[in-house]
Amino acid sequence: MSLEQFKNRNGIPGYIYFEGEEKPKNGWEAFKRVVRISVKGELFVGLWIVLREMLKKGNSHTVQYPAEKLTIGPRYRAIHRLLRLLESEEERCIGCGLCEKICISNCIRMDTHYDENGRKQITEYTINFGRCIFCGYCAEVCPELAIVHGIEYENAGEQRSHYALKEDMLTPLDTFRANKQEEFQGFGALSDNADSFIKKTPLSY
Amino acid sequence: MGEMAIVIETVIKAITVLAVVAGMAAFATYIERKVLAFMQRRLGPMHVGPHGILQLAADGIKLFTKEDIVPQNSIKPIFKIAPVIAPASAFTAMAAVPFFPEFTLFGYTVHPIIADINVGILFVMGVASVGMYAPLLAGMSSVNKWALLGAARTVIQLLSFEVVTGLSILAPLMMIGSLSLIDINDYQMGGVGSWLAWKQPLAFVLFMIAGFAETNRTPFDLIEVESEVVSGYATDYSGMRWGLFFVGEYANMITVSFLVSIIFLGGYNPIWFIPGGLAILLKISFFIFLFLWVRAAWPHVRPDQLMWLCWKVLMPLALLNILLTGIVLI
Ligand code: SF4
Ligand code: SF4
Numbered sequence: 244m245s246l247e248q249f250k251n252r253n254g255i256p257g258y259i260y261f262e263g264e265e266k267p268k269n270g271w272e273a274f275k276r277v278v279r280i281s282v283k284g285e286l287f288v289g290l291w292i293v294l295r296e297m298l299k300k301g302n303s304h305t306v307q308y309p310a311e312k313l314t315i316g317p318r319y320r321a322i323h324r325l326l327r328l329l330e331s332e333e334e335r336c337i338g339c340g341l342c343e344k345i346c347i348s349n350c351i352r353m354d355t356h357y358d359e360n361g362r363k364q365i366t367e368y369t370i371n372f373g374r375c376i377f378c379g380y381c382a383e384v385c386p387e388l389a390i391v392h393g394i395e396y397e398n399a400g401e402q403r404s405h406y407a408l409k410e411d412m413l414t415p416l417d418t419f420r421a422n423k424q425e426e427f428q429g430f431g432a433l434s435d436n437a438d439s440f441i442k443k444t445p446l447s448y
Numbered sequence: 449m450g451e452m453a454i455v456i457e458t459v460i461k462a463i464t465v466l467a468v469v470a471g472m473a474a475f476a477t478y479i480e481r482k483v484l485a486f487m488q489r490r491l492g493p494m495h496v497g498p499h500g501i502l503q504l505a506a507d508g509i510k511l512f513t514k515e516d517i518v519p520q521n522s523i524k525p526i527f528k529i530a531p532v533i534a535p536a537s538a539f540t541a542m543a544a545v546p547f548f549p550e551f552t553l554f555g556y557t558v559h560p561i562i563a564d565i566n567v568g569i570l571f572v573m574g575v576a577s578v579g580m581y582a583p584l585l586a587g588m589s590s591v592n593k594w595a596l597l598g599a600a601r602t603v604i605q606l607l608s609f610e611v612v613t614g615l616s617i618l619a620p621l622m623m624i625g626s627l628s629l630i631d632i633n634d635y636q637m638g639g640v641g642s643w644l645a646w647k648q649p650l651a652f653v654l655f656m657i658a659g660f661a662e663t664n665r666t667p668f669d670l671i672e673v674e675s676e677v678v679s680g681y682a683t684d685y686s687g688m689r690w691g692l693f694f695v696g697e698y699a700n701m702i703t704v705s706f707l708v709s710i711i712f713l714g715g716y717n718p719i720w721f722i723p724g725g726l727a728i729l730l731k732i733s734f735f736i737f738l739f740l741w742v743r744a745a746w747p748h749v750r751p752d753q754l755m756w757l758c759w760k761v762l763m764p765l766a767l768l769n770i771l772l773t774g775i776v777l778i
Contacts, residue, residue: 277761289745293487305491 315394317428320377323370324393325413327424334413335389338363342381342390350374351381365409373404382429391427461562465542473698478504480740487744514687519590522684526589531689534582534696538703541575544568545706546630549716549724561630568629569621569711573613576662576703579696580606583664583671586693587681598680601671604751608758609661609668615766616654619773620644620711629707633715640719645712650769652712654762659704661754664697666743670751705735 267273296302306313315321326335338355350371358364382391390412398405414424426432478493478501485492493500518524545568546561565571580602587599621627623644624635636642645652661668672680682693709715709731716724749757 286746290741293741293744296489297483297486302489303486303491304489305494307491307494 315396317432319394319396319429320379320382320392321396322372322393322398322407323375323381323412324391324427325368325409326389326391326427327414327419332416332419334365335387336365336368336385337387337389338365339386341384341386345380345384346375347378347380348374348376368409368412369406370412371404371406372398373400373402382427388427388432391432392429457558458562461560462543465547465562466539469539469542469699469702470695472702473695474504474508476698476701476736477507477694479736480743483737483740484744487741511688511691516687516689517684519592519684521591523589523591526585527684528689530582530586530589531685531692531696532582533585534579534693535699536696537575537579537582538696538699541572541579541703542699542706544571544629545703546633546710546716547706548728549718551725564628564630567627569617569627569632569707572629572703572707573617576700577606577610579700582693582696583681586685590681590684592684594678594683595681597677598671598683601677601751602681604755605661605664605668605671608755609658612654612758612762612766613658613662615763615770616651616658617711618766619651619769620648622770622773622777623647629710629715633710633717636714637717639717640714643712643714648712648769648773650765652708654766654769655712656708657762658758659708660739660742661758663700663704663739665701665739667746667748668754669743669748670754673748701736701739702732705732705739708735 267276327333328335338353340353340355343351343353350373351369352371353368354366355363356366377392379392385391418424481503482492482500493503496502496506518527543562544565546559546564548560550557550559552558583602584599587595587597587602620632624632626632626635636644660666664671670676672682677683682690685693706728709728713731714727716728718724719727722730
């Protein structure tokens with residue numbers, strides 16, 4: 244295919260060249276122009292539109308904020324949550340430390356230890372929300388979907404640093420048992436048809 | 449004895465008009481915010497009282513208790529007196545406006561007009577124009593460039609619309625043959641068909657346009673338009689002095705609405721089954737609504753466009769109208 248038609252910058256078909264309005268040549272044309280400019284139907288269209296909007300019922304877009312709240316989209320990044328495993332009630336976090344490493348404002352701090360079974364357990368996990376910029380990297384990097392962003396956006400504080408401990412962010416056990424732990428729907432979450440992609444690990448050699 | 453009664457009656461009428469119109473002006477600010485909000489798909493004031501109706505009281509308290517700042521280098525006496533001119537002239541203008549038809553109270557016939565002078569319309573328009581001194585003096589005495597620009601624009605505006613107001617009203621006056629607003633009203637006794645708006649449609653439209661300019665409303669709000677001159681002449685004002693300007697502006701709106709209703713739309717003559725007092729109230733409510741409506745819908749014009757419009761379009765049209773009326777009358 245030749246590039247001719249793209250290289251030709253003069254006289255592309257379909258373009259209308261507009262050299263501004265013609266100056267009125269005589270008094271009569273000037274008068275017609277004045278009439279055309281002064282008496283316009285558009286003015287009344289404008290009046291009609293605002294009146295129509297006024298007469299519509301329930302047409303207001305105002306959210307009376309403290310009393311009414313908008314629902315936040317699932318991809319919104321607010322205060323973090325630590326989720327639990329669906330079957331065992333255990334914490335999902337495996338203590339890999341990736342979130343601590345990737346956090347660009349260095350606000351995640353975690354300590355781990357080995358329990359009697361030799362499994363890694365989280366001793367301490369804190370996020371300093373005074374420093375967190377809610378970039379979402381921690382949620383993105385987490386291999387277990389353990390740390391995710393919640394939707395609690397009203398988090399003004401009195402101090403610059405505000406530490407959330409693991410207990411604050413982890414789904415409480417009774418909420419979990421009441422089946423109220425909400426699965427994260429936002430970025431990085433499993434898609435709805437994730438189950439259909441699961442294949443058996445080929446172990447039978 | 450008779451003179452004393454007239455004095456007392458006049459004082460009572462004056463105080464009533466002052467109180468009622470000031471109340472209406474305050475209420476108009478609330479209506480304005482609500483109507484504009486609905487037209488722009490908002491809610492407007494909602495928090496003080498049911499649907500924000502007590503916002504009026506809140507605003508009043510705020511304006512009265514706010515610190516009254518007089519800028520250091522301003523010309524203080526003029527700066528202080530300027531805001532008083534606006535409502536003073538607006539209320540003075542109302543002295544010659546008949547608000548309602550005559551009615552009888554405790555066997556005493558009341559004429560709801562403070563002073564029935566035989567040049568009523570001239571008086572009203574003259575005094576209302578004196579109100580333009582308020583923005584002019586305010587803008588010149590507060591040492592502020594925005595204010596000065598606002599003052600300069602005031603003069604432009606006065607020079608532009610005043611000629612249209614005068615000329616447009618001339619044609620209906622020629623037909624009526626009297627300058628008293630009561631005579632003008634009585635001329636249109638014969639129901640809706642005898643309204644002057646049908647006989648003088650051009651004068652009606654011209655007078656409306658000039659009325660918008662006279663009250664500094666959009667599309668001619670160029671002396672205080674925020675996007676160009678911050679707040680124009682009122683930039684340096686605060687508290688109740690600032691509030692006085694706006695009482696004046698709304699009082700002027702009410703006066704202009706009364707004028708248009710009386711001169712062109714049959715005034716306080718009853719329409720069909722609607723009694724006259726109610727009829728004129730409906731008319732001025734409509735005009736106040738029109739002021740707000742236009743503010744929500746239309747852009748405003750530049751100063752040069754206003755001059756162009758008034759001198760090159762409206763004034764010739766007004767003259768033409770006078771000429772045609774003269775020919776028809778002869
Ligand atoms: S959202 Fe970003 S800044 Fe906040 S904890 Fe996660 S990685 Fe750190
Ligand atoms: S990345 Fe996830 S699994 Fe790893 S430590 Fe952080 S929260 Fe735990």
